Amino acid sequence: MSTLDKITVLGGGVLGGQIAWHSAFMGKTVVVYDISEEALDLCRGAHGQYAAIYLAEIGASMQDVADARARLTYTTDLATAVAGQDLVIEAVPEIPEVKTKVYAEMAGLLDAHTLIATNSSTLLPRDFAEATGRPDKYCALHFANLIWALNVAEVMAHPGTAADTLTQITEFAIEIGMVPIPVHREQHGYVLNTWVVPLLNAAQTLVTNGVSTPEDVDRTYMIVNRGAPRGPMGTLDVIGMKTAYDVLAYWGVHNDDQQMRANAAYLKANFVDQGKLGLQSGQGYYSYPEPAYADPDFLSVPQISSASDIAARAMLT
Structure with missing residues (x-):
């Protein structure tokens, strides 16, 4: 069992919003961070859509949905979003400069134990490892869209990733109902x-x-x-x-x-x-x-x- 119970998702867009909702539905306490209240409102709206999907398609109860909502909070303040968290999942736009900037801003705000995972679609974690300030606690965890049905989570290291980081990230993926796919070598685009x-x-x-x-x-x-x-x-x-x-x-x-x-x-x-x-x-x-x-x-x-x-x-x- 992992110790990754308090999760922050950076970026409440299409896939970030799905990761946040599903993690909360599966029992994790989740903070969604985005750069504007407008973006957070879009994420809240998407979570309403996901609630209906989970009720209709995966047999969720109204109580399950209420519990998931209770585990979710939303903020535009980065320091508040990451303080005391066990895992930060980065799901910001697939633009290297944007990712690097977010990591650099976040590096000094994290607790010593916090792990970081990137949900990048095609970019390598090695390109951002130093910017995180904790390369040993950083790897890729890439999800597929429609996370509730297409439950793939690809795990990929960079040369400085610690073995314990990979183990905890893999355990987290399993705890939220994913099939973890280990990527044996660094690869743009992973497997999927x-x-x-x-x-x-x-x-x-x-x-x-x-x-x-x-x-x-x-x-x-x-x-x-x-x-x-x-x-x-x-x-x-x-x-x-x-x-x-x-x-x-x-x-x-x-x-x-x-x-x-x-x-x-x-x-x-x-x-x-x-x-x-x-x-x-x-x-x-x-x-x-x-x-x-x-x-x-x-x-x-x-x-x-x-x-x-x-x-x-x-x-x-």
């Missing part, structure tokens, strides 16, 4: 995003370059992966357009990948700049709570009367 990011980038390329519609990209994926609840474009909505943009923009520049930069620009212009953040805001490639890919007829063989319209879309322009 090493294959997810190329998949999503390839799917976005088809849309950016006008090869296919988002719906047909997802139909193709869902037909050849029967039982998949959504395709790549729907997955972008779940991840959140801001996170997807940050990842593609960073790696597009880092790898001098023109197509990836074009994909990032497409997401920014068509979604991020318009406040269409995906599932979080109710609008991305699909409209929520009833996205088209959830319609029973989404994968059906079309009526023969639609053949001419489909064929017209296949005409080269």
Whole structure:
């Protein structure tokens, strides 16, 4: 059993909010930190949505939900957020400069025993270890979106991570119902995003370059992966357009990948700049709570009367 009972989540965005809610639901006392009251209000609203999901989908009781809410607090004061905590999970934007700044600001505020884990999607913990001020107490713990159903938590060290840190972090993951996935070597993207990011980038390329519609990209994926609840474009909505943009923009520049930069620009212009953040805001490639890919007829063989319209879309322009 771990001793990590008092948790702080830095960043109440899409995945940070999920981590905070689920940890509280599983019995941890959780503080959510974000930089503005507006961001915290969005997180509170998301927690209301998660409460309904947990009641409907995982058999939670009203008392379970009330108990989870009672274990959650929210603050814009970093010192208050981290004082006396056992574990801080960093889930701020996937921008190296932002992460480094947060770690540097937090370093002098932590108790001696506090562990830190990054939920970074693609960046290595070694890049921020020194900024934490306690590299031996720092590693990666990366969660998948829809944490209540897709309960993966990847554990990755950097060269200075202590063995006891990894053990406690792994125990914590198990205590909150995750399947811990040990990453044997340092790897950008860990296990999950090493294959997810190329998949999503390839799917976005088809849309950016006008090869296919988002719906047909997802139909193709869902037909050849029967039982998949959504395709790549729907997955972008779940991840959140801001996170997807940050990842593609960073790696597009880092790898001098023109197509990836074009994909990032497409997401920014068509979604991020318009406040269409995906599932979080109710609008991305699909409209929520009833996205088209959830319609029973989404994968059906079309009526023969639609053949001419489909064929017209296949005409080269």
